[in-house]
Amino acid sequence: MADPKGFMTTERETPTRRPVDVRIQDWREVYEPQSFEHLQKQAGRCMDCGIPFCHSGCPLGNLIPEWNDLIWRGDKTEAINRLHATNNFPEFTGRLCPAPCETACVVAINRDAVTIKQVELRTIEEAFDNGEVKPLAPDRITGKTVAVIGSGPAGLAAAQQLTRAGHTVAVYERADKIGGLLRYGIPEFKMEKHILDRRLVQMEKEGTRFRAGVDVGVELTGADLRKKYDAIVLAVGATKWRDLPIPGREFKGVYQAMEFLPWGNKQALGEIEVSPINVAGKHVVILGGGDTGADCLGTSIRQGAASITQLEIMPRPSDERPDSQPWPTYPMIYRVSSAHEEIDNRMFSVSTEEFLGDAEGNLRAIRIVETRFENGKFEPVEKSHKEIRADFVFLALGFTGPEQSDLISQLEVKLDDRGIIARNADFETSEEGIFVAGDAGRGQSLIVWAIAEGRSAAAAVDKYLTGETQLPSPIEPTTRQLMV
Amino acid sequence: MIRGLFFVADGGDSLRERLEEIKAEVSQAINDGAHIIVLSDRDADAEEAPIPSLLLTSAVHHHLIREKTRTKVGLVIEAGDVREVHHVALLIGYGAAAVNPYLAMETAEDLVLQGVITGITPEKAVRNLIKSLGKGVLKVMSKMGISTIASYTGAQVFEAIGLSQELVDEYFVGTTSRLGGVNLDVIAQETIARHHIAYPPGGAIPGTKRLPIGGEYQWRREGEPHLFDPETVFTLQHSTRNKRYDVFKRYTDRVNDQSTRLMTLRGLFGFNEGVRPAISIDEVESASEIIKRFSTGAMSYGSISQEAHETLAIAMNRLGGKSNTGEGGEDPERYLKMASGDSKRSAIKQVASGRFGVTSDYLVNSDDIQIKIAQGAKPGEGGQLPGNKVYPWIAKVRYSTPGVGLISPPPHHDIYSIEDLAQLIHDLKNANKNARVHVKLVAEVGVGTVAAGVSKAHADVVLISGHDGGTGASPLTSLKHAGAPWELGLAETQQTLLLNNLRDRIVVQADGQLKTGRDVAIAALLGAEEFGFATAPLVVSGCIMMRVCHLDTCPVGVATQNPELRKRFTGKPEFVETFFEYIAEEVREILASLGFKTLLEAVGHVEFLDTKRAVDHWKASGLDLSPLLTRPDVTSPLHNTSAQDHGLDAALDNQLISLSDAALKNKELVRIDLPVRNVNRTVGTMLGAEITRKHGGAGLPDDTIDVTLHGSAGQSLGAFIPRGLTIRLYGDSNDYVGKGISGGRIIVRPDEKSTFNSFENVIAGNVIGYGATSGQIMIRGVVGERFCVRNSGATAIVEGIGDHGCEYMTGGSVVVLGRTGRNFAAGMSGGRAFVLDLDPANVNTDMVDILALPEDQKEILRSLISDFAEETGSVVASELIKDWDSAIKRISLVMPRDYARVLDAMARATREGLPVDALVMEVAVNG
16 A cells, blocks of 8 residues: 555645746646646555545546556656556546545545545656656457547547457548547647547557548448447437527627637647637627536637636636535535636626627617526516627536437437437447447546447447457446445 | 466356366376466466456366266466455465466566655565465454464355355355356456456557556446445435435435446345235324334444544434444543433444443443454444554543554453353443343354354343455455345344244344335345344434545544544434434334334345345346245244343342341441352342443442352352442352452452462463453462453452453453463553562563562552452462562663653653643654
8 A cells, every 4th residue: 555644744735826827828738737746745644544435436447446456656658557547648638537536535634635636647747757648559459440430539449459459441521631539629729639639549550440530421321330340339429518698699799609619729730820710809608607617618718818808607606515415425515617717707606698789780788687506497687787898708507418411310329318328237328339439429528438438338339249258348329336 | 377268259158168178187187296286377468367266266176076086186376367365365265385476576666666656665565465365364263263274274264145055056166155146157257348348348448547547446437336426425424414305315315226237236125015905004103103113233342433423413313313322432521411402322333352441330321232253334443543543531430541542352352162152141230230241243144053052041132243244344255245135144043033032032123235115124024123224324423434534534424533623513402303203104114014013013024125126237147135034933022022030039139138138228337247159140230230220320339238158159259349339259150250350349359268388270261351450350360361451441450360361451450479371461552460470481571561569559459459468368478578688689670661651751741841732642642
């Protein structure tokens, strides 16, 4: 085990973020480096619990006590082996995962959790730096072919697992580059895109084939796919966004977050000079208080918005874990993301009633009202109406499920009553040989669940193709985060 | 050299055929004159898998026994699957003469070479592995009471659970396997599954784990299932803390549903509803009536924190259930009612082999007294408290030395036979006639017979404890593979007691990972009328199964004495109350569905249990649980209906008590002079209990009641007597004089008419002063073995002793004015022993130094010896006093090193004005 008394002698410390005034001048990641010795001490806070709740809080089943110990001892090689054994892409989760492992950490019952995510991130970064992330091509080829539709974390995880198991895998992506949400949903300041690219290089060398810019269902039909491949994995995500159909929705300046963010990323990478949706010097309102809203916030800050306001219909969460969401569940608490550190102009318990425009049809303001949660719904508070100046509004209101694409109808897979792709206990859809992984089968979720889905679906596909499987299957389709 | 491999492609048939071939090969080798046969599983490859080494060994062993050639050869086992003590023990137990765990050795070597283990050479690591396996086997042998490896070889002191009779009859002849189970095909199947991990049929997949993660001792998602996992711990804590019966049901559903996890025998049972018509739950007795049958398990103050211990006590007292002290004593302050009206007193007082804090006061303040013969978490071993948890406040309650680890001896030093046990039961009944006396046993083959003996020995309660009792501080060799499930032990106990017409006079209790109402109901139907819970209420109090109880680093303040960590304790009695209320509620639901109005009505009705419940698991197919459900054809009651006859009416103490009336009521001096005979057992103990009951733990002033007896005293003269009672015996005595003495005085001298030299003749028996906590024992004459074992505060002086004197002593003073036997002062960690003309060869110096008499002890000793001379007329003593200057040169001090260190630290702290407790712990733990 790591240091038996580490949790008593060392306090939690995470790496510092670069100063706000410096980092908003660029698009790079916000964290400053931390010395390895420092990290080792933090890893030494792990208590090597009899029941490691972190390990259960993580859908991937990351062997957290094991690699905390290995890092504490300084065995970086064995640490990355253990980490990679359960997680294909620790460099993604180490940056992007909200870390349900840390809210489940036993130290966090009465102190601050072990910095699990930081240990994970550093472990994989050390491995890349030391050339220890090598392609792991399969020893032999099964001759079976698999198409993975969608190149987000679920699709990539499924593809890597199946490739290593010896199948011939092609990943299709309708966007111009591979990566799905990782490419165009996650802003550069949260994960620089070369991080994604270096992993794709490894996958290509292992034999995974990437087909970007192919809109399956249009350019390549479902029938074509079925003919060409022995199995299909649908990892198309839950990209159908929730809209806000209130008066004035048609004004110019009201956009979905996912219409805004991809341009921001292209701008960040210098692929375009100016984003077509450019908020420099403009007044921005973001509707929705989640991670996507925070991504819009950070992107707007870097584009040089004049003012940014973020609205959330729910009341402000408490700073501490509420009684109704006890340890080790993942609680709704008031969180300050890096973007909020830069500008935090959040309003809670407010609802937007109308978009207001000028004569040319351009948005100029929104009308909001304070809300109160009563009898199971949000009721407006009388005489609390207010106008907020807005040249741009970004809707970050969540996603409801996969889009009703041609592909889905061509493949004739059934949806369930929530509008997501229905599947059995083996991740298989209503159609034999067609599997579903990630948000498309689970509904909107976290990246760590997406990777777990990809891994598990891969095991199911492998078993379907060969009759048995050695691939791990960390979750079942119905596995859910522990809740009250 | 015989190859122990079989071809995986053909499964069970191949294994069977290969075993036959091996038998033939071995026979041939013997014919050819071989004396040593090596059975080796080396050189397995993709086609051939190793035969499990135990099966291989035992198959050959029994084949040779059948052939009558077994004594012609020695079997050497070279096996890759041997890595734990248990594995080695099994191989030896089934006939191996030598074992080569080559893979474990290579692994140890590899771990060093790879830098996983540092600071050691590979050779040394391998030596350490072999040494620890060897020591582990010795430990296992000692637990089984076997002292030579020759006796252990082939002794087969094992019980199998889950092996089919057919398999046992062929390969493990004579082994008890009561429930049937798997056959050779299933064993082959399991072996092949493991073989596939090494040689995946479809080829290895890069990037996957090289080895499965295990999870035997710590929970892992892909590893062994545990009843307490993240979900059950969370739902149990949340439901009881927030009064959410719906969440509690999620907890019990998860624990009860073992259809796919196969973790307990009870998981395989179903209830036969419809034997009786179901009744409305309103007709079932109340939850509070049911809770009276519940108790919390024996967890000592010391192993768990004051906060955790008192939380359980308060909760059980509010509920009318019972909490248990464990074997660590109890602070007398807890006997008093709290201002809030609550009570922190533990109703059950445990008396274990260490006898920590077992005083007259402790026993008088009990409802139940529990003699711990064994405990489920570590059968065959005593309790253990590592030194880093023996803080000064713990040491005080245990009458021991701070910072010095405490190991309870495996046996009770006053129990070597069932008669001795009967005597202890009698002693304790005398020490508190109002208390029930329990005997705690661990389920294993033959426990029914022992339980029958316990019932005959007049215990009021027998507790059958399951093997999986939880403790985070048990040695790993005891956590697994030791003891049997309570389902087996309980069924056997109930059947044996009924057949011998002993059931009606004893209460049967069960414990061992009881977690749900369903568990309680099954235990009741199998024959228990009371139920103990330990781990679950601890989890309710905040335990999250860290399994670091021995490290004193419990982060939730449950199993720690560290003051900082104790502040993190969040348990409340209310949570524990809710837990038991919910359990009782579930019991009521089950009783209603089965048609019972009370829990007592259900006791022993095994016909309400169903074993035909389909368990859809390939490994469970051969199990037959029907032996558990046999109900002897007798008409006697299935549960306790009458009380034991303890024979207290005939005790001499009744007379002593009535003669002592003036002292008991008005503290007046009382002088009594009576004859005594050896039928008078446990003389003075009931009178002592009366003193304590009326005047508290402090007793009366010394010698308030002064009893002079003439003749031969029976067993246990003056056991547990408190201050204020003095017993003077002119004559001689049996064993156990002054057992557990707690403040009284006992003076034994030869009859005035005797003519022999007292210092050359035995005057009293064995185990004198065992577990003494304070008071004085003066004996003019030589006594038997095990003198003053576990003395923790009394002063004893005697003219000669047998072997094992002062063993495990933690306090007090012993003066021996004559010879000592062998092994003197073994395991002694506190107190002082003064010995005249000491033969150093007789001293076990593992923990003590032999010193010249120090200056500061001379006067104390002189006055003690001169008192002894005066009280007993000892010639030896008076001659020493006459020539004191030469006497002091002849007297050695036997001083425990740890004790000396702690005394030094205390002196230094006082001198330098430092905090005593902190310094003592610092010195004790860090040297």
